[in-house]
Amino acid sequence: MNLTLKIWRQKGPKDQGKMVDYKVSDISEHMSFLEMLDVLNEQLIEKGEEPVAFDHDCREGICGMCSLYINGEAHGPDRGVTTCQLHMRMFNDGDTIYIEPFRAKAFPIIKDLTVDRSAFDRIQHAGGYVSVNTSGNTQDANAIPIPKDDADKAFDAATCIGCGACVASCKNSSAMLYVSAKVSQFALLPQGQIEAKDRVLNMVNQMDLEGFGNCTNTGACEVECPKGISLENIARMNREFLKASIK
Amino acid sequence: MAKNAFRKTSIGRKVLMALSGLFLMLFLLQHLTINMLSVISPDMFNEVSHFMGTNPIVQFLLQPILIAAIIFHFVMGIALDIMNNKAREVKYAYNKPSANSTWMSRNMIITGLVILAFLGLHFYDFWIHEITEKYIEGDMSGLNAQGEFRYHEELVEKFVDIWRVIIYCISFVLLALHLQHGFASAFQSVGARTGKNKTALQKFGNIFAFVVPAGFIFIALFHHFTHGAH
Numbered sequence: 406m407n408l409t410l411k412i413w414r415q416k417g418p419k420d421q422g423k424m425v426d427y428k429v430s431d432i433s434e435h436m437s438f439l440e441m442l443d444v445l446n447e448q449l450i451e452k453g454e455e456p457v458a459f460d461h462d463c464r465e466g467i468c469g470m471c472s473l474y475i476n477g478e479a480h481g482p483d484r485g486v487t488t489c490q491l492h493m494r495m496f497n498d499g500d501t502i503y504i505e506p507f508r509a510k511a512f513p514i515i516k517d518l519t520v521d522r523s524a525f526d527r528i529q530h531a532g533g534y535v536s537v538n539t540s541g542n543t544q545d546a547n548a549i550p551i552p553k554d555d556a557d558k559a560f561d562a563a564t565c566i567g568c569g570a571c572v573a574s575c576k577n578s579s580a581m582l583y584v585s586a587k588v589s590q591f592a593l594l595p596q597g598q599i600e601a602k603d604r605v606l607n608m609v610n611q612m613d614l615e616g617f618g619n620c621t622n623t624g625a626c627e628v629e630c631p632k633g634i635s636l637e638n639i640a641r642m643n644r645e646f647l648k649a650s651i652k
Numbered sequence: 653m654a655k656n657a658f659r660k661t662s663i664g665r666k667v668l669m670a671l672s673g674l675f676l677m678l679f680l681l682q683h684l685t686i687n688m689l690s691v692i693s694p695d696m697f698n699e700v701s702h703f704m705g706t707n708p709i710v711q712f713l714l715q716p717i718l719i720a721a722i723i724f725h726f727v728m729g730i731a732l733d734i735m736n737n738k739a740r741e742v743k744y745a746y747n748k749p750s751a752n753s754t755w756m757s758r759n760m761i762i763t764g765l766v767i768l769a770f771l772g773l774h775f776y777d778f779w780i781h782e783i784t785e786k787y788i789e790g791d792m793s794g795l796n797a798q799g800e801f802r803y804h805e806e807l808v809e810k811f812v813d814i815w816r817v818i819i820y821c822i823s824f825v826l827l828a829l830h831l832q833h834g835f836a837s838a839f840q841s842v843g844a845r846t847g848k849n850k851t852a853l854q855k856f857g858n859i860f861a862f863v864v865p866a867g868f869i870f871i872a873l874f875h876h877f878t879h880g881a882h
Contacts, residue, residue, distance in 0.1 A: 411745070424745050477748025503746035510739050576749060576758055577736035581662070609663055610656065618739030619662045619732050621760065622837040628752035636840065637847050644843030646663045 406432040406493060409501040410445065412457055415514050422514070434494040438481060439464060439471060441493055458517040464489040466631065469566030473518055474505040479570035479629045487568060487631045507573035511580070511616045522569050524615040525583060531611035532604035533587040535596050546596065555593045562589035564632045571626035577618030582626040584612050585642035586634045592645050602649040609646055665732060670841035672725040673834050679718055684867045690807055691874050698801035702794045705782060726768050733761045756833040763830040770823035777810055811875035820872045824865040831861035
């Protein structure tokens with residue numbers, strides 16, 4: 406496959422940045438999108454040019470490190486996959502592909518296509534945990550009976566890898582799908598009840614402080630989420646927040 | 653950690669937006685029911701209009717609540733839209749929102765502003781006239797020069813002008829688009845949408861968004877073609 410790539414290049418956080426055109430040829434349809442970018446970067450290095458900076462780590466769709474807004478969609482045109490699992494067979498020979506960073510005020514650009522998603526870490530620190538005594542006498546979690554349905558829903562919420570596709574896709578740059586997944590994974594389990602009130606209040610407060618937008622229920626996040634995190638989690642977070650605010 | 657008041661949090665705002673929206677939807681249903689009477693029976697319409705226009709609970713309790721809800725809904729809606737735009741300073745060079753969301757859900761501000769502009773005309777047409785008649789000129793009788801109730805004839809008069817009918821009908825179409833997203837969205841915001849009722853809520857929302865504006869369009873056209881076009 407021969408492709409034209411339009412890639413956002415930005416030297417640093419304060420740089421203006423612009424879209425730059427590149428040509429790549431002989432791309433195999435079996436390559437992942439990131440492997441295609443590796444090919445481009447090898448070409449650039451051979452020519453003595455600066456390679457394109459992009460985030461990646463496990464390359465098997467579980468770490469949440471890769472990002473990219475490809476042809477107008479977070480993680481590209483495929484569904485339920487991260488960019489590392491997006492294959493070039495989703496594109497056609499001769500295509501022009503737009504590659505941009507995840508854009509949000511709360512995700513400032515570090516360089517080229519890499520963005521700072523540490524706002525998510527700070528939201529987690531604000532309450533995305535259960536306090537467990539690790540003295541050595543920790544109770545086996547399986548000793549507490551949990552309805553299968555609740556366990557399944559908590560597990561589904563916990564599959565969120567925190568990649569930020571929800572924020573990137575949302576017209577308001579809202580982080581509610583992410584935060585709601587992190588609230589829900591504990592809200593559904595007995596272990597999460599003790600700190601439930603403070604958790605939701607503190608996490609939502611931190612989310613607001615980070616400068617994410619407000620959710621208007623367009624549902625774009627759910628569609629683009631590589632892990633299929635459901636909008637049901639946002640409704641649950643809204644309930645948890647209302648309960649905590651009234652108490 | 654210092655926390656914002658409920659009404660200043662992102663979830664607090666969306667809950668208040670949803671509650672005011674749900675209240676306005678209830679009001680629309682009541683408004684449509686009374687207006688339908690103007691088609692079925694002018695006498696009944698006159699009676700109910702007079703009751704609504706002179707009952708102190710409706711006039712001095714429900715009416716101010718309604719006006720407050722309308723003002724809150726559009727002021728908060730505009731404020732949220734401005735805030736949300738600021739949350740992404742650099743826009744995408746290539747964006748494809750149609751791949752993941754409906755036009756209605758993304759353009760509530762556009763449909764909302766058209767409805768707001770329509771409300772300006774609507775208040776000019778009916779509300780300002782009523783307030784002037786009743787509270788400035790002090791005529792609480794609701795009667796015309798012939799000693800008959802004036803409400804039905806005043807309503808019909810407004811729909812003689814084809815341009816007003818066209819503006820009303822276009823506004824109702826925009827209202828339909830606003831409700832198509834707004835109905836289910838309000839339930840989601842207050843946390844009442846679940847995996848089990850999700851489909852039913854959206855279906856009922858679609859029906860509500862079609863039936864209510866279609867009813868208003870029918871009434872406007874009915875009066876234009878039966879009384880107006882003479």
